[in-house]
Amino acid sequence: MSQGASQKIVPMIPPNSAATLLRIAGLEKIYKAKDGIDVQALQDINLDIADGEFVSIVGPSGCGKSTLLKILAGTLERSSGTVAMRGQSLNGPSRELGVVFQAPVLLPWRTVLQNVMVPIEVQKHDRARSTAKAKELLAMVGLGGFESKYPNELSGGMQQRVGICRALVHDPSFLLMDEPFGALDAMTRETMNGELQRIWSESRKTIMLVTHSIPEAVYLADRVVVMTPRPGRIVDVIAIDLPRPRRLAMQNTPEFGRFVAAIRRHFSSEGVLDA
Amino acid sequence: MSGLSDKTLGKRLIDSPLLSILVFCLFIAGWEGAVRFFEVPKIVLPTPSAIAWSFWHGFDDDNLQWHLAVTMYEIVAGFVAGAASGLLLGFVIALSPLLERIFYPYVVAFQTIPKVAVAPIVVIWFGYGVASKVVITATIAFFPVLANTIVGLRSAPHDQIEMLVTYTASRAQVFRMVRLPQALPYIFVGLDVAIVLSVIGAIVGEFVGAKAGLGYLILQKNFNFDMAGTFAILILLSVVGVGLHWLIGLAQRRIVFWLDMSGNRVMGA
Numbered sequence: 001m002s003q004g005a006s007q008k009i010v011p012m013i014p015p016n017s018a019a020t021l022l023r024i025a026g027l028e029k030i031y032k033a034k035d036g037i038d039v040q041a042l043q044d045i046n047l048d049i050a051d052g053e054f055v056s057i058v059g060p061s062g063c064g065k066s067t068l069l070k071i072l073a074g075t076l077e078r079s080s081g082t083v084a085m086r087g088q089s090l091n092g093p094s095r096e097l098g099v100v101f102q103a104p105v106l107l108p109w110r111t112v113l114q115n116v117m118v119p120i121e122v123q124k125h126d127r128a129r130s131t132a133k134a135k136e137l138l139a140m141v142g143l144g145g146f147e148s149k150y151p152n153e154l155s156g157g158m159q160q161r162v163g164i165c166r167a168l169v170h171d172p173s174f175l176l177m178d179e180p181f182g183a184l185d186a187m188t189r190e191t192m193n194g195e196l197q198r199i200w201s202e203s204r205k206t207i208m209l210v211t212h213s214i215p216e217a218v219y220l221a222d223r224v225v226v227m228t229p230r231p232g233r234i235v236d237v238i239a240i241d242l243p244r245p246r247r248l249a250m251q252n253t254p255e256f257g258r259f260v261a262a263i264r265r266h267f268s269s270e271g272v273l274d275a
Numbered sequence: 276m277s278g279l280s281d282k283t284l285g286k287r288l289i290d291s292p293l294l295s296i297l298v299f300c301l302f303i304a305g306w307e308g309a310v311r312f313f314e315v316p317k318i319v320l321p322t323p324s325a326i327a328w329s330f331w332h333g334f335d336d337d338n339l340q341w342h343l344a345v346t347m348y349e350i351v352a353g354f355v356a357g358a359a360s361g362l363l364l365g366f367v368i369a370l371s372p373l374l375e376r377i378f379y380p381y382v383v384a385f386q387t388i389p390k391v392a393v394a395p396i397v398v399i400w401f402g403y404g405v406a407s408k409v410v411i412t413a414t415i416a417f418f419p420v421l422a423n424t425i426v427g428l429r430s431a432p433h434d435q436i437e438m439l440v441t442y443t444a445s446r447a448q449v450f451r452m453v454r455l456p457q458a459l460p461y462i463f464v465g466l467d468v469a470i471v472l473s474v475i476g477a478i479v480g481e482f483v484g485a486k487a488g489l490g491y492l493i494l495q496k497n498f499n500f501d502m503a504g505t506f507a508i509l510i511l512l513s514v515v516g517v518g519l520h521w522l523i524g525l526a527q528r529r530i531v532f533w534l535d536m537s538g539n540r541v542m543g544a
Contacts, residue, residue, distance in 0.1 A: 073441045093443045105438045108533040109456050119442040150533060
């Protein structure tokens with residue numbers, strides 16, 4: 001444990017040193033418990049994310065990755081530290097963000113298209129232009145023709161795709177994804193991973209994907225941020241220099257396996273994962 | 276093989292309304308037969324045929340349609356007034372914990388008072404006409420709508436609210452886009468209870484003192500020992516109640532359509 005604490009993580013300069021979109025510095029989160037024993041959910045989180053970068057955050061349950069995401073999404077207050085987007089301090093929800101949740105969280109009384117349009121309505125964007133954009137996004141994720149269906153007429157995978165379209169419709173620069181495929185079966189999950197890669201390469205968004213699947217993290221990301229629990233902190237940031245576009249078959253190559261093994265070692269050495 | 280077809284026939288019989296109609300006919304026939312066979316006096320229990328006769332002639336002899344119209348007006352006006360004030364106060368209380376602490380104990384205290392006991396006072400205040408019945412009906416219809424509105428407006432799942440908040444929604448937007456639609460199923464439960472209670476409210480009001488209406492007519496029939504006439508009006512009242520309940524259900528299925536789609540259909544829906 002003392003080794004983890006002394007291991008100071010220097011904010012890594014992202015590959016090709018593009019402009020920094022998001023800077024997280026000295027971020028801490030302490031949950032005040034009623035019994036007086038406070039829980040440190042996040043300890044000294046430092047991370048720079050470049051414009052257009054795909055970052056995966058991987059870690060076991062309780063490592064604070066969802067807490068980190070909630071702070072970035074603006075629904076949870078941080079205890080200390082700074083979060084800045086393009087140099088502007090981020091306090092609370094931002095229009096620059098699109099969030100994809102663990103569950104699709106669709107509103108059952110709205111059609112697929114009306115669900116995608118939720119951010120547009122909330123932020124009062126131009127409706128006509130956004131409707132075209134929403135239909136375009138739905139077509140991109142293979143839901144063309146489903147615009148007037150209701151959520152409970154769709155499968156879980158299709159619902160999550162609607163959630164992704166909703167996160168993109170107001171053209172945010174930063175997409176936060178909180179274990180979006182955790183509830184899906186393995187086959188659907190692989191398909192969704194392929195689609196997410198395509199969406200990312202077509203839209204050039206910056207994406208932060210929180211997951212507890214190591215292969216998923218490696219497969220999609222430019223960099224994988226490794227977190228461990230008690231207290232939640234970053235123990236490693238690994239650049240994934242596998243060529244793009246990546247194919248599913250790449251998961252069987254030795255290079256891919258080496259990345260996965262390197263990440264898994266962090267968890268087995270921490271005793272949080274039987275690897 | 277024949278066992279299989281028998282089973283499907285039996286199942287079809289259970290699913291169709293035919294069975295309940297059949298049971299009803301048997302019940303009526305048994306009633307008629309029993310009263311005639313045991314020679315039950317008609318001031319104790321009239322035969323179904325005497326009730327039907329009385330019902331048929333009620334429109335000519337007693338101006339039944341006029342009394343029905345009066346009672347219907349009391350039910351509907353009282354229901355609308357009670358439901359509207361229940362909705363309004365429900366919104367206010369659900370949105371303001373302070374106002375809830377101030378007002379809700381009194382609302383509950385008022386609710387625990389039997390409305391039958393209040394009815395004579397209301398008749399003295401508002402007179403023997405229609406107004407006092409509308410007021411009594413409204414006080415009865417008010418509470419179920421109020422209680423269900425409050426619970427409904429607080430029933431919105433946390434993740435839906437959080438989703439809207441991350442997209443920078445204001446409090447008013449969260450209310451309009453999530454809290455209100457989530458409250459609708461609860462509000463309809465309240466309206467359904469309220470409409471059935473409204474029928475009781477109007478009759479209670481007329482019993483205390485009235486110049487017209489089905490409750491007034493029931494009292495008159497009772498004074499004349501016209502049991503068949505009383506039964507005829509009771510049947511008319513239950514038809515009114517079922518009809519109004521059905522109307523609320525119809526509106527609910529149209530407005531809260533997404534609940535019907537999720538597969539948890541209620542029997543007979």
